[in-house]
Amino acid sequence: MTKITIRGNMATALGAKLSRPDVVPAYPITPSTLFPEKISEYIADGEMDAEMIRVESEHSAMSACIGASACGARVCTASASQGIALMSEMMFIAAGMRLPIVMAVGNRALAAPINIWCDHQDTISQRDTGWLQFYAEKNQEGLDLMIIAFKVCEDKRVLLPGMVGIDAFVLTHTIEAVDVPEQNLVDEFLPKYKPELYLDPNKPMTFGSFGTPEFYQEFKYAQVKAIEKASEVIDEVFAEFKKKFGREYKKIVPYKCEDADVIILTMGSMSGTARAAVNKMREEGKKVGCCKLTVYRPFPGKEIVDLTKNAKVIAVLDRDISPGFGGALYGEVAAQFINTSKHPLITNYIIGLGGRDVLIEDFEEIYDKSTDAVKKGRVEKPVEWIHLNQEVL
Amino acid sequence: MKEEKELFSVGHRACAGCGEPIAVRTILNEVGPNTVAIVCTGCLEVVSTGWPETAWEVPLIHAAFENSASVASGVKVALEKLGKKDINVIAFGGDGGTFDIGFQALSGMLERGHNVKYVCLDNEAYMNTGIQRCSSTPYGASTTTSPAGKYSIGEDRPKKPLAAICASHDIPYTATATIAYPEDLKKKVKTALETKGPCFLHVLVPCPTGWRFSSEKTVELAKLAVETGVFVLWELRGSNFNNINITKKLKGRKPVTEYLKTQGRFRHLFRPEIKQDVIDKIQKDIDEKCKRFGVDL
Numbered sequence: 001m002t003k004i005t006i007r008g009n010m011a012t013a014l015g016a017k018l019s020r021p022d023v024v025p026a027y028p029i030t031p032s033t034l035f036p037e038k039i040s041e042y043i044a045d046g047e048m049d050a051e052m053i054r055v056e057s058e059h060s061a062m063s064a065c066i067g068a069s070a071c072g073a074r075v076c077t078a079s080a081s082q083g084i085a086l087m088s089e090m091m092f093i094a095a096g097m098r099l100p101i102v103m104a105v106g107n108r109a110l111a112a113p114i115n116i117w118c119d120h121q122d123t124i125s126q127r128d129t130g131w132l133q134f135y136a137e138k139n140q141e142g143l144d145l146m147i148i149a150f151k152v153c154e155d156k157r158v159l160l161p162g163m164v165g166i167d168a169f170v171l172t173h174t175i176e177a178v179d180v181p182e183q184n185l186v187d188e189f190l191p192k193y194k195p196e197l198y199l200d201p202n203k204p205m206t207f208g209s210f211g212t213p214e215f216y217q218e219f220k221y222a223q224v225k226a227i228e229k230a231s232e233v234i235d236e237v238f239a240e241f242k243k244k245f246g247r248e249y250k251k252i253v254p255y256k257c258e259d260a261d262v263i264i265l266t267m268g269s270m271s272g273t274a275r276a277a278v279n280k281m282r283e284e285g286k287k288v289g290c291c292k293l294t295v296y297r298p299f300p301g302k303e304i305v306d307l308t309k310n311a312k313v314i315a316v317l318d319r320d321i322s323p324g325f326g327g328a329l330y331g332e333v334a335a336q337f338i339n340t341s342k343h344p345l346i347t348n349y350i351i352g353l354g355g356r357d358v359l360i361e362d363f364e365e366i367y368d369k370s371t372d373a374v375k376k377g378r379v380e381k382p383v384e385w386i387h388l389n390q391e392v393l
Numbered sequence: 394m395k396e397e398k399e400l401f402s403v404g405h406r407a408c409a410g411c412g413e414p415i416a417v418r419t420i421l422n423e424v425g426p427n428t429v430a431i432v433c434t435g436c437l438e439v440v441s442t443g444w445p446e447t448a449w450e451v452p453l454i455h456a457a458f459e460n461s462a463s464v465a466s467g468v469k470v471a472l473e474k475l476g477k478k479d480i481n482v483i484a485f486g487g488d489g490g491t492f493d494i495g496f497q498a499l500s501g502m503l504e505r506g507h508n509v510k511y512v513c514l515d516n517e518a519y520m521n522t523g524i525q526r527c528s529s530t531p532y533g534a535s536t537t538t539s540p541a542g543k544y545s546i547g548e549d550r551p552k553k554p555l556a557a558i559c560a561s562h563d564i565p566y567t568a569t570a571t572i573a574y575p576e577d578l579k580k581k582v583k584t585a586l587e588t589k590g591p592c593f594l595h596v597l598v599p600c601p602t603g604w605r606f607s608s609e610k611t612v613e614l615a616k617l618a619v620e621t622g623v624f625v626l627w628e629l630r631g632s633n634f635n636n637i638n639i640t641k642k643l644k645g646r647k648p649v650t651e652y653l654k655t656q657g658r659f660r661h662l663f664r665p666e667i668k669q670d671v672i673d674k675i676q677k678d679i680d681e682k683c684k685r686f687g688v689d690l
Contacts, residue, residue, distance in 0.1 A: 022471060022474045022475065023467065023470050023471050023474055025466070025467060025470075050474070051470045051471075051473070051474045053466055053467065053470055053505070054505065055463060055466070055501060055505075056497060056498070056500070056501030056504075057497065057498075057501070059459070059460065059463070059498070060460065060462075060463035060466070060497075060498050060501055061463075063456060063457070063460035063463035063464045063466075063467065063498065064463050064464065064466045064467030064470070065467060066454075066456050066464055066467060067431065067454060067456070067463070067464035067465060067466065067467025067468035067469075067471065068467035068468065068470060068471035069467075069471075070454050070467075070468070071429070071467075071468055071471035071472055071475065071477075072471070072475060073471035073474060073475060075467075075471075089457060090456065090457065090460070093456050093457060097456075199429045199452040199453075199454060199468065200452055201426055201427050201428060201429065201451060201452055201480060203452075204426075204449065204450055204451050204452045204453075205452055205453075206442050206447035206449055206452075206453045206454075206455070207452075207453065207454040207455070208442070208453075208454055208455035208456055209442045209443065209444035209445075209447065209455070210438060210439055210442045210443045210444060210455075211444050212443060212444070215444050215445070
């Protein structure tokens with residue numbers, strides 16, 4: 001294993017390279033541009049045996065991914081923000097057609113106002129497309145999760161597309177040390193993609209049929225069963241990855257949660273800051289822990305309940321907003337507890353939109369606010385915004 | 394490479410007299426079974442792919458409305474990468490999916506030089522959703538979104554010259570064809586297949602439902618479109634229009650009224666009173682086009 005220092009985009013590009021995709025249709029967009037650049041460079045230097053399709057839009061990128069994947073090729077792409085919004089139509093179709101395309105995402109805010117910095121709105125707003133969603137905390141995870149995503153997505157029990165999110169700039173453009181897995185070990189872990197069904201003149205078949213009310217629901221049900229099954233497959237693949245490469249992944253990773261009264265739930269790069277904040281607050285005698293979600297789809301609801309049910313309050317942090325409701329993760333976490341007779345209070349904090357820094361003191365504020373709810377025995381304001389600049393409002 | 398087996402089979406649900414299945418059947422039988430086809434959302438997809446049936450005897454992929462060309466890019470590149478270079482890739486798009494919503498994807502595919510044969514089946518409006526205006530709709534035609542009325546002559550913009558725009562991408566081969574001249578169509582399909590790189594075929598397919606004519610007159614209408622100079626049959630290698638080959642030149646070109654009078658979509662030009670100025674403009678535009686293309690013998 002070699003240790004190198006690289007930016008997050010290079011880590012996901014390297015993860016893609018090690019996975020040996022056949023076709024990479026991609027359209028550049030900040031902050032993911034380095035991904036197609038690196039893939040182009042690998043191909044130009046003969047380090048990678050893949051075909052790049054330099055499409056004219058993200059919509060065409062995903063369309064070409066669909067065409068290529070339906071032929072039985074291993075396919076990946078990269079995008080972010082407006083690019084993902086543009087390709088959204090085709091993301092539904094990729095999942096509905098059960099094509100295991102893998103996309104590296106540099107998680108970025110959506111316009112308007114236009115903003116190139118980090119939040120999770122781009123991928124969270126695609127949560128119902130049917131894609132698997134992984135979120136990395138650091139560059140190493142970005143690299144590893146690309147390889148893992150291919151293996152999970154291509155599993156015959158799953159056959160669905162998946163995305164790996166790394167936070168804009170905080171990871172995409174930040175240099176970190178990563179262990180690079182040996183190619184031969186990756187090849188053993190992720191053998192060549194051999195689908196049973198593909199576009200083949202020797203066995204003609206129609207992909208993307210017209211589905212009448214008589215049949216449509218059954219297509220969707222089968223698709224949902226597959227993403228539910230992916231939950232199990234992800235556990236298997238994480239275990240196999242650990243055995244092969246020594247690094248452990250879990251759908252949800254707890255930190256100092258056993259005796260915690262307050263558990264803070266995070267996704268992405270702010271998870272590291274959350275742990276630092278927990279350490280600081282623990283030293284002050286506060287019973288606080290945190291959990292990071294590595295897998296958002298399929299939603300690890302059962303795991304979340306198991307890890308957090310004994311806390312007094314769960315503080316759900318959303319780097320996204322569903323206007324008129326609150327954070328997406330908050331709603332989903334709350335739904336997991338609705339049928340349990342006794343459960344923690346659940347608070348929601350909208351944080352770090354459009355690249356606003358997430359600081360240790362933000363976690364302290366969240367702790368205080370959540371503890372206050374415990375003292376009162378109720379949540380007066382379920383959805384709160386952290387770090388709002390009142391002078392601008 | 395003629396095949397005994399029909400590659401676009403019977404049992405599809407197209408309207409009686411629809412020009413599309415005639416074109417698809419003619420084209421696929423010429424292309425042969427070693428083919429992957431792409432179709433965009435529209436009449437053709439709806440009438441031929443209703444699960445669990447399919448009219449397609451070649452592998453087919455339908456993804457969405459605006460992206461036959463970019464799906465085809467993915468298909469072609471993947472097949473080549475997987476060592477299946479000999480498989481033909483034929484993309485079908487309706488006029489909506491080609492002239493309008495899929496224009497960017499088409500331009501991108503042509504520019505990238507992918508070895509895809511793109512066929513636009515043009516019935517001159519959004520027929521699948523109920524005859525709405527498209528940039529392919531001819532001047533003076535009444536559609537549900539460009540209806541003729543007290544203050545409207547119907548469609549008030551000329552038809553977009555799509556085949557010429559495609560040829561201007563300097564692709565190796567562009568041609569126009571219609572179902573009334575199947576030998577000409579087959580020949581052009583054959584030429585496209587023999588030509589490496591992206592080729593564009595613009596095929597006029599009359600629509601009895603949208604054009605409002607009796608369903609047995611489909612071929613007759615397609616023929617009249619050519620004989621009146623409404624639709625010029627041509628082919629071109631590259632983008633130098635001086636090299637254009639008019640494959641059906643006309644001796645004694647028929648007046649356009651012969652074509653217009655047979656279709657309900659132009660009926661308002663003749664009753665309750667004749668709108669001579671509109672008819673004259675249509676005729677004048679055709680005369681100029683035929684002169685420019687050198688159609689008349």
